[in-house]
Structure formats: C-alpha cells, structure tokens
Amino acid sequence: MIELVLYNDRYRRKTLQRIAAFWGFHSGLVGIAEEESFEEETSSRLFVILKDGADVGFVHLHRIGPIVMQLEDLFVDEPMRGQGIATRAIALAEQEAQKVEGIEAMTIEVVTRNEAALHLYHKLGYDTMSMVS
Secondary structure, three states: OOEEEEEEEHHHHHHHHHHHHHHHHHHHHHHOOOOOOOOOOOOOEEHHHHHHHHEEEEEEEEEEOOEEEEEEEEEEEHHHOOOHHHHHHHHHHHHHHHHOOOOOOOEEOOOOOOOHHHHHHHHHHOOOOOOOO
C-alpha cells in the first residue's frame, strides 16, 4: 500500500538525504552544481511517501497561483523504483491538491533532460506546456 503523510520530524534525516540526492541528480542533468536550501513555506506542502509503512521518498507540492498547485519535486529511493510508487504518489498528490480550497488544476515541473520522468508524466495524461533546456 502506498500513502502520503505530511512531513514531520520523524522523517527528517532520510528526507534531507533524499532532497540532497534529488538536487544532485538534477544538477547533473543540467551540468551545473547547485546549492539549494529547502524552506517550508505556507504555500508548500511536503509529503513523505510510505510503502507498507516504510518511508521510500517524498513529494513536494507548491501553490503557484490562486487556482494552480504544482508538483515541484518527486523522489523515490532508487531500489524502490519501477514498482508503481511514483504513479500512485502522483495520484495521491492530485487528491491532496483537490483538498486545498480554490485549487482547480495541477501542473508538474520537470527538467527536460529527465526523460524517465517526462515519459511517466505523459503516460499519466500530463501534457507538455513549455520546455526550456
């Protein structure tokens, strides 16, 4: 069973490691070193992905306008990939976005060179709105 739980200190250590891995992966895709700090904002919600009770990744949602929620970050631990966890996590993230008053749409931000993610998002019915390399 896959579920999302709102981030809390219980998941801090592993989540911070995953965020570092996430940004390391993406900086490699664009060929630059990036230093990012993650600050929780009132318009952002960070969820931990649980599979059978074990935390295996995270989803970061951010409200980018009065009616739009954006899935900005999605990370599943490498050994857990290919099991449908990201697909289920996206469906659950969509449900969480619908719970927020005023939200009518959800977008997903992805680095264009992340072909596996683009393939998944297109498979799930998301369209490409714009691409910047």
